[in-house]
Amino acid sequence: MSLPINIDGVKLTLEAEEAGTEIFLLDDQSRVIQREVGRLETSQPPGVYKIKLRAGYADREEIVLLEEAPVIKTYPALPFYSPIPLDGTAARIESHAKAAERFTGEATPVVIGNGSGLFLFARDFPRGDEERTPVVENPMHGLSLKNVSGETLIDLQERAEVHHGEEPWAACLIELDPGSYVISLKAPDGAVTDQIVYAAKDWHTQVFVTQRSHLKRIETPSGEIQEETLRLPDISSAGVLVTRGKYFSADDPNARLAELARLNLSSRRQVLAGKLREMLDKKFEQPMLGIYAAHLLLLEKELDAPLFAVVIKNLRILLGNSHPDVEALALVTSEDGSSHIFNTPPMLRASWSLVVRATAKRRDLVPLGSMSAQMADCVLGNEPWLMWVPPGQVKQSTAIVGSELDQDAHSDLFAALEAFAIPHQSTLITLPALIGDVLTERYPIYSKLVGSAQEVIAKVVHWVNTEYGISLEHSAQTRSSSLKFTDKQIETLVDSLALPRYNVEQLLNKSAPRIHAKLERLEREATVKESASAAS
């Protein structure tokens, strides 16, 4: 039996109490009708519909029958997963929330400076697979705090107060000078992963981590591969708050919003709308929320420049003009948007990408020899935090499963550039001319030019050889003391290699003499061959 159709439709209003929650309206076969963030208002024909809410990876579904009367529904915040034991989150452990609150209020800090505070809280809890991987003894194991020169300031594993048991936690409260520090994780096999934390003047930075299982493959003397599960602090998913006072509060709604924004940035979900947008336009008290939100704004198809400017202005009011992440964001609208020099990198990988891009026009942003420049070659692929393996250390870290890095960029670049010196159709390829042509969008492969130096250049060589068979003369240009590139070409290399401009130029210049030597040798050989041919 069918009912007559109500052509006017029935009004449906859905509101999430938490601003960053996505709301989907689906039909009775789960086909999306409408998606909004925070609040959804619509008018639909009578019938059966499904409502879906999502925050982080937490979701909730409900079926609703629309008859004649308008329907208004309000939904409480969803329990998304966060390493911070915030109220209403999925991994909130009562003992952890209380411990963090008590510790920040009562513990005697480790003093290594003054003007800023840092609180580190690591925890673990039963997950239902304890037979395979029991909870850790010390959730801070392997962690240390270093200065930007790499010297250990505090061995957190040793200095943290550790609470053992079924729900272990470890905490350390530190008073320190404002500035950049490194949180370093050393895995049992010695592999090290580093991550920056910035301590703003007169602010307290709070870092929370849970543990993550990693599968480690070990080769036995007989050649058999065995797998072992390790649980290590998961710094790649750390929750970070920046607070005025030293106290942690598990019921801070702004901290929840900041965490939600971090999760959305990690998964690149664009969810700035409604109340959250309004809040950014006026005032926010949790600086991390502002930083994440500014990056989320950059994910939108068209940048809301006025709102973006307001967020940057508010962040500078809160944190001053020297926070690397804020100053990186300030470079978006203009490379002159900040006078900050990035001797140390920002915390977020997305911020670092902005800095690198800006060096194409302002090479001084990342000075040669600075910590940032050194770290640039060893960046891992994680989001949202900028993480790296210390230069010269192990190539793969078990701490970051699935990550990848290009450690020896110079040798990579040289090997790749050298490939250009191979005689091609009886002549020599003119390296700068060829790269120049390719990098300046003359060829469609331009859009694919991203990756390590070796990959980029190797692909150029392969592509040019196979698709165009280009034959270029070996000109005098290749004999100059350095390889010459236009600004446009350098910008493309900066973008492609994800390296600051000074690093790129240094690589090119270091490679030049060897390439020239090879080119000259090949030319001599060609001349000898020609002479021999003429003689015969």
Add this chain to the structure above:
Amino acid sequence: MEDWALVVGITQYPGISTLGGPERDARDFFKWVTSPQPEGGGVDPHEKTGRAKLIITSTCIPSPPYQSFLEAKPTMEGITGVFEKMYALSEQNNANGKGRQIGRRLYLYFAGHGLEPKDEVALLMANAKEGIWNNHVSGTGWADWLYKAGFFEEILLFMDCCRDYFPSVTPNPVFPELLAGNNIVKKRFYAFATAWGKKSWEREMEDDKQVHGVFTTTLMKGLRGAACDRFTGDITATSLRGYLKDAMQFFFTEQDRKNPAIRKDPIIPGFEDPDFTIARVTAIPSYQITINLPAEFQNQALQLIYGSGQHMQITDLNSQGATLPLTLSRGSYTLKIKGEGGIAKGFDVKGIGPEDVTPN
């Protein structure tokens, strides 16, 4: 114009780790795609036509076991060789004045280890190794290229692989850009097992006690009918998307389903035509459902309501006792106590088999 399919399933990765499901899943997809329409994809399976290609670990030469990643197959050449043949055929067609189109529809199915170099989704080849991530084939790169080149009117891409983010890995290049086929109406449907930067999952399924990808298990159920529109029997882009997004979570283990750290629905980018018909079933699947009636619904005159607008259906029922057995197709329903202002509660039929449901 005929339909084509390239189906790849790689289980043996000596340089990474062995997977359980991809080969089995690829065989299953191939079986479906080469079955006659309307129940299957209808691609001609005969080797001589070259339109249906199944590339799986066990039929590669050399076949496993491998001593090293260096000898493992399939490699990139095996996959790109298929595209090269398509290219050659397109060139031939073009030279004969027939345009560049070589087929109506292309199915691309890739299962194995995967990664996300820059913003593309790629399948790692068997000779990939931790640190040697460039041994991959970009599924999205090829699908986009073929779409733009107008070799086919319709491109369907299914990728059951992880999407670990590797910003410094370059997606392997496809052919130089070729913009053609503007005179044909082009459609595409892409579905990925997981989100950007996330893992895909495989596990032993209850049905056959074999390891399968969670995504492919859901996909195959959907293509075999569970994803069809319950009024028309059409499996459209929107109905398949709705089913995959909705049902995949139920193929995870109970423990994983409760884990808020795991993403449990696939990623399906927007598509041009929401009514793009992917397949069609003649018999709309229905499932044995036992409704556990809340106390206030017991021994009452009830109405079962589904659909909306023109398609809204209301069926009168009488409940006796605590349960109500019904045979229903997939979708959301409302059970309502008959009469004005009667209480209404909803429930879902997930389309995964017989179910006990409790309206709430």
